[in-house]
Amino acid sequence: MRIAVLRERRTGERRVALLPEQLPRLLAAGVEVSVESGAGNEAGATDDDYRAVGAQVSEDVLTGADVVVSVQPINLSTARQIGEGVVTVSFLPTAEEVPLVRRLRERRITSFSMDLVPRTARAQPMDALSSQSMVAGYRGAIVAAERLQRFFPLFMTAAGTVRPATVLVLGAGVAGLQAIATARRLGAVVEAYDVRESSAEEVASVGGKFVQLDLPPLAGAGGYAREMTEERATRQRELLAPHVAAADVLITTAAVPGRTAPVLVTTDMVAGMRAGSVVVDLAADQGGNVEGSIPGHEVMVEGVLVWGGSNVPSQLPRPASELYGHNVVNVLLLMLRVGALHLDFGDDILSATCVTHAGEVVHRPTLELLGEVG
């Protein structure tokens, strides 16, 4: 069996699906690995590094490949070069990739989406959304510390004391918690808010102070955007405004993949911050939690710098690839039996992550999306 590691095609994507140091586990399981020339360059891994651990490096990795791995979804023309029954493993946010899903079905490719790894204990080592969110959260806090023209920590000196920065984090998922932890490491005073009151304990565990808003609990246990009425969203913004105004740094992380991010902070709220403050919107790619943020750009709003994240994990390509690669290896090992490809759809992780198989879209929400379910 042969696994192909693609060089990423999307602009700005600097990660690679597998790093050289991750191949020994696969090679030991009896598989061969082909790496497309240059695949690891941006993540600091050369073709020779891959060769040194026993991979083949070539310009054409698709011919003869049983499994094709990448970070971003393969593009439509690559899909055309992949044979029937071949397996692909990558991020694959189906709502944004409808034409590709149709192509994968048509080509009878068996595609797995790393976006769909269930959030169960057993699946944790494969949870690429979490691992990449962690990278984004770290990066967000570091970017804020570098852009803010004051100290994060308290400084006590012979000449006097300089107060620490106040950081407000909105959204306390994996990215938010990592941003809190990193800002705390640097000595900032950190407040955080999340609609899920249950996250108060997690916020406290990484050193943050949970902001309690005077709002009724959200009905139901479901997702964010679905539950929030416009009235509640407005009230939430009103109640958050004084916390935003008091912060030197605001980091927003409230994004659900595949959905538009909720606007938590309006331009007026940003303008209410002190001049020289910094806003980091990690949800900018999904439309933004902060009105006016632009992915991949820094804009000034009344003296406040608003940094819009764009593929933030890719800004730390080496460690992001290291974590993603671990996730991918763990998924691949689920598919192997005595060195051969063996897809057991009785496995809840494989069944949950499979999008297309044998000419069918097997992921039900995606089928609904295609309008092919009554």
Place this chain on the structure above:
Amino acid sequence: MRIAVLRERRTGERRVALLPEQLPRLLAAGVEVSVESGAGNEAGATDDDYRAVGAQVSEDVLTGADVVVSVQPINLSTARQIGEGVVTVSFLPTAEEVPLVRRLRERRITSFSMDLVPRTARAQPMDALSSQSMVAGYRGAIVAAERLQRFFPLFMTAAGTVRPATVLVLGAGVAGLQAIATARRLGAVVEAYDVRESSAEEVASVGGKFVQLDLPPLAGAGGYAREMTEERATRQRELLAPHVAAADVLITTAAVPGRTAPVLVTTDMVAGMRAGSVVVDLAADQGGNVEGSIPGHEVMVEGVLVWGGSNVPSQLPRPASELYGHNVVNVLLLMLRVGALHLDFGDDILSATCVTHAGEVVHRPTLELLGEVG
């Protein structure tokens, strides 16, 4: 008595000598304060902020001023507008400011240099070189963390562990120790070297590992550059090379104000680092500890980013001004008696920091510099 706070003239200087919150101590001592319009803008203090605490704000602060305070030395034309017997307090590195020193003497201005504050316990609250070096050290570590495309801390996740970054700091003075402390806060593994073996304990106290080189102790207790032979410098570079090569981040801080910084790291040594590594040269303004570093620029050397600092404290204008202002207030209070200017040259701090007085250059090393001492 009236103190004038100047708006800084030098390109890139964003600090201000006194912030509004520092004025009450002076006003309580019975002095008046005039602030040049716009002086605090870059440090986040508006004219109204100064007015609110009781200062006057005007376009002409020199008329009627008894003491003129600034961060950078005043320029030659300002000196021409200042009357006989007026006091100036600012940084004043005399070796770089010979024409100004002559002008100050000629104008019979009494000038004090914040560069000359002695390093005694009593003078600590006035030690502006230390306070600004602390700002530079913090900034250096944060810049490195933001430029490095990997994590500073160790990350342990369900999918595996990512190793922490290794940071090497050369020079363990105030800036170096602050860089070590900040990198440690962020979880990096930190090594540090200084020619003064006595600094080993200070390095350890902020969490760094002191690098012992196999070199004979430096003869004498004096300054750095004077003692170091070229042979010893070469040997030191040879012995440092493997430490540099092993580091993800190199931060150099070996600078003595007014002297050219020693070249600790050659281009070959930088090229020996892994691609993607980051070098921060905080001594770039003094000629640089790293061959090829350029103040105010980032250059790539064989895949390694070399960041050359340029007036680094000014990159954090608010806290840098806060600390500098504290230092200046403490110096000014030495000059006051019952609300009037009273210069007691029996005070060792005032005598040490005075450069010109009553038409004479009273700072002996500066006189030597002018070639006016046999």
